[in-house]
Amino acid sequence: MVRDPRSETDEPELQVVLETLEDRACRTMISSMEEPVTANELSERCEIPLSTTYRKLDSMTDSTLIEELTEIRSDGRHTTRYRIGFEEVSLALDDDREFDLAIARPSRTADERLAYLWSEVKKEV
Numbered sequence: 001m002v003r004d005p006r007s008e009t010d011e012p013e014l015q016v017v018l019e020t021l022e023d024r025a026c027r028t029m030i031s032s033m034e035e036p037v038t039a040n041e042l043s044e045r046c047e048i049p050l051s052t053t054y055r056k057l058d059s060m061t062d063s064t065l066i067e068e069l070t071e072i073r074s075d076g077r078h079t080t081r082y083r084i085g086f087e088e089v090s091l092a093l094d095d096d097r098e099f100d101l102a103i104a105r106p107s108r109t110a111d112e113r114l115a116y117l118w119s120e121v122k123k124e125v
Contacts, residue, residue: 012062012063012064012101014091014101016063017063017064017089017101019059019063020062020065021089023059025046025048025052025056026056026059028046028048029042029046029053029057029060032045032046033082033083036081036082037081037082037083038079038081039053039054039057039082042057057082064085065084065085066082066084066085067082067085068080068082068119069082069116069119070116070122072114078118078122086103086105087104088102088104089101089103090102090103
C-alpha cells in the first residue's frame, strides 16, 4: 500500500522544517513556485546552480514543504515536477510548553493523486 507523506501522523520533525525555512535559497525557490515546475525551470528562474537546486529540492521534500510529482507522458518520457506542499506553517507552544508544528496542506486533484501514486510505484521498481 502506498502511504501519503502528507498524513498528519507523519509530520516532519520541527528542526527539519526550521532548517529548511532558514535557508534563503529554499525560501527563494518556494516563493517562485506559482505552479508545478521542473528542477531545470526552478534553477533558471531562481538563478541557482542545478546541483544546488537538486540538494535544496531534496531538503524541501524531506521537510514536506514541497511535493515531488511525476508528469505522465504518452511517449513514456515522464517528467518530475515539484509543487508547494503547504498553505500555512504554524508554530505554537502547547500546554506542556513544547513547540507544536502544524502544516496546513492544499487538497489534491485526482490527477495529482494519480501522479503521486505513479511516482511511488517508480521508486519501488
